[in-house]
Amino acid sequence: MIPRPPTSDADLPRFLADLDVPGIVDVHTHFLPERVLRKVWAYFDAASVHYGRAWPITYRLPEDERIAVLAKLGVIGYAPLVYPHKPDMARWLTEWVTEFAARTPPAVPTATLFPEPDVTDYLCAAVEAGARLVKVHVQVGAFDPRDELLRPAWGLLAEARVPAMVHCGHGPIPGPHTGLDVFAEVLAEHPQLPVVLAHAGMPEFEAALDLVRRFPRVYLDTTMVGTAFSEEFAPLPADWPARIADVPDRIVFGSDYPNIPYQYAEQVAAVAGWAERDERLGAPWLRAVLHDNPKALLDLG
Numbered sequence: 001m002i003p004r005p006p007t008s009d010a011d012l013p014r015f016l017a018d019l020d021v022p023g024i025v026d027v028h029t030h031f032l033p034e035r036v037l038r039k040v041w042a043y044f045d046a047a048s049v050h051y052g053r054a055w056p057i058t059y060r061l062p063e064d065e066r067i068a069v070l071a072k073l074g075v076i077g078y079a080p081l082v083y084p085h086k087p088d089m090a091r092w093l094t095e096w097v098t099e100f101a102a103r104t105p106p107a108v109p110t111a112t113l114f115p116e117p118d119v120t121d122y123l124c125a126a127v128e129a130g131a132r133l134v135k136v137h138v139q140v141g142a143f144d145p146r147d148e149l150l151r152p153a154w155g156l157l158a159e160a161r162v163p164a165m166v167h168c169g170h171g172p173i174p175g176p177h178t179g180l181d182v183f184a185e186v187l188a189e190h191p192q193l194p195v196v197l198a199h200a201g202m203p204e205f206e207a208a209l210d211l212v213r214r215f216p217r218v219y220l221d222t223t224m225v226g227t228a229f230s231e232e233f234a235p236l237p238a239d240w241p242a243r244i245a246d247v248p249d250r251i252v253f254g255s256d257y258p259n260i261p262y263q264y265a266e267q268v269a270a271v272a273g274w275a276e277r278d279e280r281l282g283a284p285w286l287r288a289v290l291h292d293n294p295k296a297l298l299d300l301g
Contacts, residue, residue: 002276002283005269009073012265015272016074021287023076024268025294027133027196028165028223028254031063031080031107033096044259051172053233059258066258067104073264077300078257080107081165083137090114091122098129108132108298115147123153127160132298133196138168138183139175145186154190163194163297165221171202171234180207187215194218196252196297200225203234209243212250219297220244221254222289226270229261241278248285252294 003018016023032040047055059066070078080100082093094111101109111126112135113119123134134157138145145168157164168183180201187193194217201208202225212218224230226240237243244251255267268290275286295301 005272006265023074026078027294029078029257079133081135115149120152134164136166144177158190158193165196167198169201180204219250223254223256241274245280
């Protein structure tokens, strides 16, 4: 039986206890150098211009407070993601987030990349240093994931079995190289590449599920999916719970914390709603999505 979904952040620890889950493992959070984060927040402050709607940041807090909030919510492990928007950023962002993870025990080491001549060098160093997930933001970076400069990087990750968290869907707005069909060409060349399709490929949910079924190491994360905010511009198919019931181990929890325009608990409640709507899901599946699947993906033991 699924416990009553959380109604607020304050109610989330109660829900996790009732569900009998050790805590949440979140594969999609963002921690960035302060000067970069200020620019990201400034972009969201102008969301009415960029996206045609407001996007208030719920957790606009100093770094130490943002870390403390996750602990209070019951998040026991998370991937802090960084991403560049131009060349010559990915290396130092990767170095920064490696250091962040080292001083923040619940965080796991991550990395990022950009199509540039030294991408394999710094990515290899990050993998050797223990990176558990590599953020690839096709939309923000405005680069083609099929770029020749990235071919060795994809091969490196496939061989090392380090997953890439790839934002390649058209949501919230299309980029010059977004689209699940574009990234499908990367997967066709590297079929063993572990990939998490950020935001479940939003809004191309059906295409994202097709890639999950075609390739053995493709996952979907729940980030912003099914929340009231996202349903206004990228509604899920009405039969979404039925569609994901046959790939139960390929769905992992993600939130986009802290850059979300609602409380963290709303994402958890959305996923709990899916579990309630299909008898093949239920409490065991919900525990797996919130904890077991992302724990395994990030190799947390």
